[in-house]
Amino acid sequence: MREINLSDLDDLALGAAILGTGGGGDPYIGKLVARAAIEEFGPVRLLSLDEVPDGAQVVACGAMGAPTILIEKLPGGDEMDLAFAAWEAHTGRRIEAVIPFEAGGVNSTVPLAVAARRGLPVIDADGMGRAFPQLEMETFNVYGVPACPTAIADEKGNVAIVETAAAAQSEWIARGLTIRMGGQAYVANYGMTGETARRVSVPGTLSLTIGIGRTLREAKARKRPPVEALIEFFAGTHYGLARRIGAGKVADVSRREVNGWSVGTVRIEPLAGGAPIEIQIQNENLVAEQGGEVLAVVPDLISILDLDTAEAIPTERLRYGQRVDILAVRVPEIMRTPEALKVFGPAAFGLPHAYRPLEAAA
């Protein structure tokens, strides 16, 4: 067991942006909320999956909504408390540990705030191993944990509990609630025991996120090329492989709002010349192609990084002329089984591509 304290939050936010793969909401905002909570209530205990007691009541949580709205509608900090209280009242069970439902974006840090406020440990794991745009895209769901009851709260004190049979239905209904709650809401779902969490979660992702941020920070301090440092860092983790699949200049960004998501394409002209790299987006970067060849495809990570700092550029901040590296990262085996690919592989996003593991790509 270790602790997450104020000095970890900058690294966590840097790393969360990369695992956000373009989406997941601005980690800076999550950092502010977590900082306020840790300053008031003290550091958060971080439990590895091995350390969680078998019978402990675990609940997943995070923010839901459009990243662009999060910026305009800052969380007050106690929205998640309301969702937790509603979940507990509804089930008659007491929450004993918190697991982020998403690593990456705002949701690496949002769970820390509620954990600090309630004196609960956070589990060093999550259900996405990255950011995904929908609540059913969870290893929890893949491996049989019901999403419901799902508790949802907003900053005005409105709360709803949703019960559906399928996780995808709960996403659909919770998304509708989130829209009515002003486009941003706070969700507690996927209740499970510690024993189950061990079986169905992507392990070590909070440590991984902090490690990514630390790697960037140290590379900067040592004036080392940060992308190289990242690639070396990932090679030593359970993700095992990161690869720079291109570098270039943002030549075109087309993006529109569809059903509450940012959907579009970014075209990057390689600095070295050659065919442009096209990346398709649904909040997150889904597939990168060059001259008809797939460089990387979801669920493997595709992150667009500033060429100089290797800091991730989220979808909503992509602009013509930015000079970028494109980093792809392999996801752990638990996210690449046939069952997992059914829930968050290319076909789940309506893409015609077969999944091609990063290590097998060109």
Add this chain to the structure above:
Amino acid sequence: MREINLSDLDDLALGAAILGTGGGGDPYIGKLVARAAIEEFGPVRLLSLDEVPDGAQVVACGAMGAPTILIEKLPGGDEMDLAFAAWEAHTGRRIEAVIPFEAGGVNSTVPLAVAARRGLPVIDADGMGRAFPQLEMETFNVYGVPACPTAIADEKGNVAIVETAAAAQSEWIARGLTIRMGGQAYVANYGMTGETARRVSVPGTLSLTIGIGRTLREAKARKRPPVEALIEFFAGTHYGLARRIGAGKVADVSRREVNGWSVGTVRIEPLAGGAPIEIQIQNENLVAEQGGEVLAVVPDLISILDLDTAEAIPTERLRYGQRVDILAVRVPEIMRTPEALKVFGPAAFGLPHAYRPLEAAA
């Protein structure tokens, strides 16, 4: 105490269309659902407000959604059971009596189905005394009963519980849920004791609805002008006054869907000549004017009736060329207090008109 049985349902549906004042959903569909339940489970006990035990747990219920969708998405009958079960599980209380949240349209009959299925009595009263388009437009709300917890269910087995501070917020969020549930959902809300129900409800509205239908049926049998029979009938009830405010030919109907409501205007050319009568609509008929003069305004009832049969024509079935009577009915005092007018008077619908009681109008 009396019973509602199969032979009451035709009268109830006829009357519900008139109290629907153009909206509230097709009573024919509610009749089918109530009939199926009564055939299977037997008649429903009807309790007057005086007969409800002080401490009895009362819950209001009805269908929510667009009348046009109700026709395409017929209820299976057990949607409301699901909402009731969720309300009971959430509160830990057992529902002992059912009160319609709306008299008029589909919601005079929908509560009968769940009451028959669960062997519960229905209270001869409601919270609108007519149909209104929004869940906060309830005397329950006017006189201090919280709308929440609100339980909402659909025919696919999806259920949600909503907790908000204000009834208007619960309407907003439940409306969003209803849209995600396919445009039609079933709601249980306004939990209260029998003692409270006595204080905050519009009394006698199920009996009134049946009485309206019986009046029309008997007028037809006796070949008596049905509108005259209706006016005479209302004079003998606690509504006290009905008036034919015009008769004419539908000259123009403009109607569009706005936020899930049918919003528009109908223009009627008087048979006797003179200025056209214009009626403004938000699902229900809100205000009738002629030559700049207000003939009747919400919450008083404005129903457009077929000229021959005096059966009500709902908003979605208004057509050019129909020959109609326009009937206005005064609502009881509990619906005309300053507090009540704040919640469902003209200003609550964004109308510039002051409320002018029907008996004071021209």
